[in-house]
Amino acid sequence: MHFVRSSDSAGIREGKFAVLAAGALVWRVNGAGLEVLMIHRDRYDDWSWPKGKLDDGETMPECATREVFEEVGLDVELGIPLPAMTYQVGSGQKVVYYWAAKAPNTPAVPDGKETDAVRWVTPKVARSWITNPGDLEPLAALVAAHRDGLLETRPFVVVRHAKAKPRSNWTREEGKRPLAATGQRQALAVARLLGSWRPAKVASSPWTRCVQTVAPYLTERHLTVKLLGSVTEHAATRRPEKAQRTVAKLLDRRRSQALCTHRPVLPLVLAELRARMNGALTPFLPAEDPFLRPGAVIVVHQPVSGKGTLVSVEVYDAFED
Known part of the structure; x- marks a missing residue:
């Protein structure tokens, strides 16, 4: 399915990618201020955002909500689109499309397969934990939207x-x-x-x-x-x-x-x-x-x-x- 999002750069909108994936930065606001949900994957020993590859017949938004549910058990509704990121994998260039998603009032639970741990952290901690530097751009956009009162x-x-x-x-x-x-x-x-x-x-x-x-x-x-x-x-x-x-x-x-x-x-x-x-x-x-x-x-x-x-x-x- 062809689609366009205002959050993506011209390079993303016009690019051709070997692997398509989607996910979400799940957020909440409590006494500590803005927090984001990070996941740890034992297979890669990395910290990242819930995401995964597109299934046949699926749209990117559907993929994003499905992956969040499968990896951390949260049934989310998508908010604003966030910048997509790309990186090289064995089969070529991979793109991951992200959205913001406000956390529902249910606990996040790792699925025990892809994800072995989940943590709510401040953006400052997230910046220091994130493994793939490309994942910092959607975080920066989410933080800016929160600062400007445009996240919810x-x-x-x-x-x-x-x-x-x-x-x-x-x-x-x-x-x-x-x-x-x-x-x-x-x-x-x-x-x-x-x-x-x-x-x-x-x-x-x-x-x-x-x-x-x-x-x-x-x-x-x-x-x-x-x-x-x-x-x-x-x-x-x-x-x-x-x-x-x-x-x-x-x-x-x-x-x-x-x-x-x-x-x-x-x-x-x-x-x-x-x-x-x-x-x-x-x-x-x-x-x-x-x-x-x-x-x-x-x-x-x-x-x-x-x-x-x-x-x-x-x-x-x-x-x-």
């Missing part, structure tokens, strides 16, 4: 509905046109991808193809959907200012949420996102029609602190059979 965030996920049956083959009401078989499989992939951030609220155009796109995620998480008539194709064409206001109201709530809508509505959504971020982030947003392919998503993060601006952008292309 809420995801806002924009989903373009999955592939629908062709308009040319549909003679009934446009709003009832359902997903094609490929779209149904894409909807399952969307559910797996959303599971990495677990938006607690889901809003959608009431048209069938949008509702069907988020249905697997809603079922899995036992959630209901909020239907927004202003973000259908027809309504947004007639009253674009109302559609954009709807998106603005969702963002103003600064909560964990997803919105599923249509290609013609995406320019209005993107305009609202651009208005809430600095110029360094805007190039990471899609700029040309069709903006997203069916089943693709954009993830931005909003600081809980109320700092106002969005702090990161990630774009994930659609699942393909």
Whole structure:
């Protein structure tokens, strides 16, 4: 799956890698201030962050959350993306994509296979323990985000509905046109991808193809959907200012949420996102029609602190059979 993250350098975004991996810097704040979770691997006798190789059919965010769970038993939700790092292995260049992840209220437990010890440490201690110098860059980004009040965030996920049956083959009401078989499989992939951030609220155009796109995620998480008539194709064409206001109201709530809508509505959504971020982030947003392919998503993060601006952008292309 092709993807872009605002945290990665041009070299990472444009590079070709023999080995793909992902992980997370799990963090918490207590009486000692900011702490990060380090793991020790007996096989390599090193200290690092929970991470591992990508499985077949998996996306990078899914890999990151799975590896954290397998190695230290923590069921995390991803926060802001952190800089990826690369290093040489036997088969060539390896890249590891990292995210910040706030620790849940459960203890970290080493799996006894890959990981034989876990420790909560301050960033200062982490810098002295880390074995691979490349792992220092994501730590520095996490510490800077914490210092600036931008580490604890809420995801806002924009989903373009999955592939629908062709308009040319549909003679009934446009709003009832359902997903094609490929779209149904894409909807399952969307559910797996959303599971990495677990938006607690889901809003959608009431048209069938949008509702069907988020249905697997809603079922899995036992959630209901909020239907927004202003973000259908027809309504947004007639009253674009109302559609954009709807998106603005969702963002103003600064909560964990997803919105599923249509290609013609995406320019209005993107305009609202651009208005809430600095110029360094805007190039990471899609700029040309069709903006997203069916089943693709954009993830931005909003600081809980109320700092106002969005702090990161990630774009994930659609699942393909």
